[in-house]
Amino acid sequence: MGIIVSSETRVLVQGITGREGTFWTEQMLKSGTQIVAGVTPGKEGESVLGVPVYGSVRKAVREKGCEASVVFVPPAFSKDAVFEALDAGIKTFVILAEHVPVHDMLEMKTFASEKGAIILGPNTAGSATIGEAMMGFVPFWLDYVYRPGPIGVVTRSGSLTNEVSSHIVNAGLGQTSVIGIGGDPVPGTRTVDVLRLFEKDDKTAAVVLVGEAGGTMEEEAAELIQKGGFTKPLVAFLAGRTAPPEKQMGHAGAIITGGKGSVEGKMQALQEAGAKVVMKPAEVGSILEQMSL
Amino acid sequence: MKLYEYQGKEIFGNAGIPVPRGFVVHSPQDVDERPEESDLPVMLKAQVLAGKRGKAGLIQKYSDWTQIRDTVDEWIGKEFGGQKIQSVLIEEPLDIERELYVAITVDAASACPLMMVCGEGGMEIEELSSVRPEAIITEKIHVFRGLLPYQIRDMVQTIGLQGANAKAASRLFSNLYRIFRSLDAELVEINPLVVDGKGNLWAADAKVRIDDNALSRHKEYKKGREQFDDDIEYEAYQNGLSYVGLGGNIGVICTGAGLTMTTLDLIKLNGGRPANFLDFGGANYKNAANALRTALAIPGLKVLLLVTFGLFARADTIAEGLVPAIKELKPQVPIVMAVRGTGEEKAREMIEAIGIETYNDTEGAVRKAVELAEA
Numbered sequence: 001m002g003i004i005v006s007s008e009t010r011v012l013v014q015g016i017t018g019r020e021g022t023f024w025t026e027q028m029l030k031s032g033t034q035i036v037a038g039v040t041p042g043k044e045g046e047s048v049l050g051v052p053v054y055g056s057v058r059k060a061v062r063e064k065g066c067e068a069s070v071v072f073v074p075p076a077f078s079k080d081a082v083f084e085a086l087d088a089g090i091k092t093f094v095i096l097a098e099h100v101p102v103h104d105m106l107e108m109k110t111f112a113s114e115k116g117a118i119i120l121g122p123n124t125a126g127s128a129t130i131g132e133a134m135m136g137f138v139p140f141w142l143d144y145v146y147r148p149g150p151i152g153v154v155t156r157s158g159s160l161t162n163e164v165s166s167h168i169v170n171a172g173l174g175q176t177s178v179i180g181i182g183g184d185p186v187p188g189t190r191t192v193d194v195l196r197l198f199e200k201d202d203k204t205a206a207v208v209l210v211g212e213a214g215g216t217m218e219e220e221a222a223e224l225i226q227k228g229g230f231t232k233p234l235v236a237f238l239a240g241r242t243a244p245p246e247k248q249m250g251h252a253g254a255i256i257t258g259g260k261g262s263v264e265g266k267m268q269a270l271q272e273a274g275a276k277v278v279m280k281p282a283e284v285g286s287i288l289e290q291m292s293l
Numbered sequence: 294m295k296l297y298e299y300q301g302k303e304i305f306g307n308a309g310i311p312v313p314r315g316f317v318v319h320s321p322q323d324v325d326e327r328p329e330e331s332d333l334p335v336m337l338k339a340q341v342l343a344g345k346r347g348k349a350g351l352i353q354k355y356s357d358w359t360q361i362r363d364t365v366d367e368w369i370g371k372e373f374g375g376q377k378i379q380s381v382l383i384e385e386p387l388d389i390e391r392e393l394y395v396a397i398t399v400d401a402a403s404a405c406p407l408m409m410v411c412g413e414g415g416m417e418i419e420e421l422s423s424v425r426p427e428a429i430i431t432e433k434i435h436v437f438r439g440l441l442p443y444q445i446r447d448m449v450q451t452i453g454l455q456g457a458n459a460k461a462a463s464r465l466f467s468n469l470y471r472i473f474r475s476l477d478a479e480l481v482e483i484n485p486l487v488v489d490g491k492g493n494l495w496a497a498d499a500k501v502r503i504d505d506n507a508l509s510r511h512k513e514y515k516k517g518r519e520q521f522d523d524d525i526e527y528e529a530y531q532n533g534l535s536y537v538g539l540g541g542n543i544g545v546i547c548t549g550a551g552l553t554m555t556t557l558d559l560i561k562l563n564g565g566r567p568a569n570f571l572d573f574g575g576a577n578y579k580n581a582a583n584a585l586r587t588a589l590a591i592p593g594l595k596v597l598l599l600v601t602f603g604l605f606a607r608a609d610t611i612a613e614g615l616v617p618a619i620k621e622l623k624p625q626v627p628i629v630m631a632v633r634g635t636g637e638e639k640a641r642e643m644i645e646a647i648g649i650e651t652y653n654d655t656e657g658a659v660r661k662a663v664e665l666a667e668a
Contacts, residue, residue: 101507103436107436107437110435158552159548160554243554250572280656
């Protein structure tokens with residue numbers, strides 16, 4: 001069944017009438033996702049690819065029973081869109097936008113946790129349960145990259161996830177769910193939250209962690225393993241081994257400051273916890289092959 | 294975006310945080326035209342965005358206007374931390390009885406504002422946190438409830454302030470938090486926060502960093518050349534590209550920060566030297582031509598390596614931007630490409646039609662680029 005999104009999930013698209021919103025709604029529908037409604041203020045009554053458009057989330061939830069939302073709203077308006085949907089009872093969010101102000105994110109995450117909701121992103125490619133459903137822009141149709149299989153993937157980046165996933169498929173395996181938590185310094189969901197979900201998912205036999213320089217999420221993952229909160233095999237590939245300190249490497253979250261957040265430190269923590277840490281994306285495939293999953 | 298000390302102090306002053314009386318000069322002439330009430334001695338503080346200026350001798354005390362004029366003349370235009378000094382803050386010296394530290398930043402793991410105070414100031418906080426972490430008191434702030442009076446009382450008491458001092462510090466902490474929130478700051482820091490002989494509190498320094506992603510709602514601040522290490526970095530920023538110079542000879546263009554960092558790591562692992570980080574992923578993937586222009590401007594380039602594995606960034610759209618740009622710019626260095634993702638067959642066809650070899654795997658492309666660079 002995978003985690004976070006399944007073929008049963010009733011999904012709303014906020015900002016469905018925009019160009020990207022419409023393009024990716026088509027892809028999500030093709031992946032098997034139940035998109036039951038869209039919202040664009042002022043466009044109530046229209047329809048996009050047969051999906052009815054509402055002017056407010058409240059109304060969409062009342063009439064279509066949406067549970068999860070893919071947010072295609074520009075960064076400056078993401079907070080209002082998410083607040084609206086939280087108030088309407090939505091429990092799962094994927095915020096795709098890059099450049100969401102960090103103070104907005106503090107508010108969104110705090111409000112979400114008070115409502116018992118989870119947010120993936122911002123600045124994420126989203127979440128896919130391979131062969132079932134997808135929220136975001138995971139190119140599930142590239143069959144040399146994504147196939148149903150026993151490996152869970154948790155990742156901070158987009159293109160690199162394709163790269164690493166292609167080596168999982170190359171090793172004759174495939175993925176249960178691919179969960180993008182995004183490249184921002186304050187992600188709605190942290191690596192350890194996803195590891196806990198994979199731990200409980202019977203279909204997931206092992207997890208591949210795609211991390212990078214900056215922040216403390218990989219160290220937290222190592223701590224979770226040490227404490228026995230995650231017991232499945234974990235293979236980690238971390239980008240930014242050679243990243244210079246005090247320089248933001250694209251992602252706002254990928255910055256080594258005050259000597260903290262270096263990939264070396266993260267690799268060591270994960271290794272000490274018993275995870276297999278590889279130096280190249282291709283080695284993710286070869287090490288999974290050896291595991292006979 | 295980092296603000297200069299004088300900008301930070303202006304914000305502090307307007308919010309009711311006491312700052313030393315002073316003025317900013319941009320030239321020796323400005324010293325001649327100083328405000329009439331300027332007394333001696335004064336502190337001269339070069340306005341730079343990089344740290345450790347005190348150790349570099351860029352904070353000095355003077356009692357003679359001719360000397361002050363000469364020093365300003367010497368400092369303006371001088372290089373420090375990759376930047377030319379453009380202004381000097383001249384202000385009254387403080388009678389320092391005690392130095393404290395206070396800052397507010399974002400606690401990423403707990404997703405809340407975090408206040409840090411310390412009874413000893415002056416030292417770099419990174420240094421202090423590694424030498425004596427127990428000396429720093431941290432207080433998490435609920436983003437909706439705000440900084441509460443009891444939290445302020447606890448902090449003020451723990452650093453040993455009493456009476457009028459405690460009252461002044463309470464007011465200051467609460468004003469600082471208001472600045473942090475209203476300005477979308479990533480960091481506000483006063484180091485040192487000075488207690489003078491009369492028991493008054495003064496922000497002797499001001500460090501303010503605003504979240505770049507929130508600059509659209511703070512239009513009075515705009516990132517200029519001084520926020521970047523070099524001209525190429527600044528130009529890339531203006532074109533919506535993320536660029537960092539790394540000094541090697543292999544130019545790198547990628548989509549996605551993670552894949553870019555991985556490509557740089559693989560270049561080093563294979564014995565090569567990357568010239569740069571350049572990501573044109575996300576919403577900027579149609580920016581391929583600008584990315585190419587930026588990379589080709591790097592001096593000493595031996596080869597250009599382009600790696601994409603698009604999701605949002607479609608391979609065919611990238612090729613559509615890139616192929617005409619290559620034809621127009623006629624790069625003098627060889628180009629190696631690994632272009633994958635949505636529309637990759639069409640992309641490969643277009644690229645190979647102009648005589649550039651494409652690779653299916655990142656590592657293969659990296660090895661080829663290193664080989665060409667070292668040849």
